[in-house]
Amino acid sequence: QVQLVESGGGLVQAGGYLRLSCVSSGRILRYYGVGWFRQGPGKGREFVAGVSRGGEKTSYADSAKGRFTNSRDNAKAMVYLQMNSLKPEDTAVYYCATGSSSDYSADAPFNVWGQGTQVTVSS
Numbered sequence: 001q002v003q004l005v006e007s008g009g010g011l012v013q014a015g016g017y018l019r020l021s022c023v024s025s026g027r028i029l030r031y032y033g034v035g036w037f038r039q040g041p042g043k044g045r046e047f048v049a050g051v052s053r054g055g056e057k058t059s060y061a062d063s064a065k066g067r068f069t070n071s072r073d074n075a076k077a078m079v080y081l082q083m084n085s086l087k088p089e090d091t092a093v094y095y096c097a098t099g100s101s102s103d104y105s106a107d108a109p110f111n112v113w114g115q116g117t118q119v120t121v122s123s
Helices: none
Strands: 003-006 010-013 017-024 034-039 045-051 058-060 070-073 078-083 094-100 118-121
Touching: 003 094, 017 034, 017 094, 017 118, 034 070, 034 078, 045 070, 045 078, 058 078, 078 094
Parallel strands: 010 118
Antiparallel strands: 003 017, 017 078, 034 045, 034 094, 045 058, 070 078, 094 118
């Protein structure tokens, strides 16, 4: 069974930065679009960012534009989310997701999900 594993979360002060990583147990991350989602305390899951299969195209939620950068290294089968200028409202569990599609938008049919990594931003 293919698994995704996120890492890089932690506690950071407002204005700080973190880089999340996502790795797959198989090669799936090399071939499909990948999305990042988050779920904050008492909130539903929301799309944060997506990256195309080749890494040349990205999409971002308005809340992430200008602060977050989504990238990938297909040789290593890894995807990254660089998060700068973090705000307390960015506090959430962050998940990476992929599937059998080149789509990387919020509506992509992602069907493989990681367990998430906690990001906490203190004020």
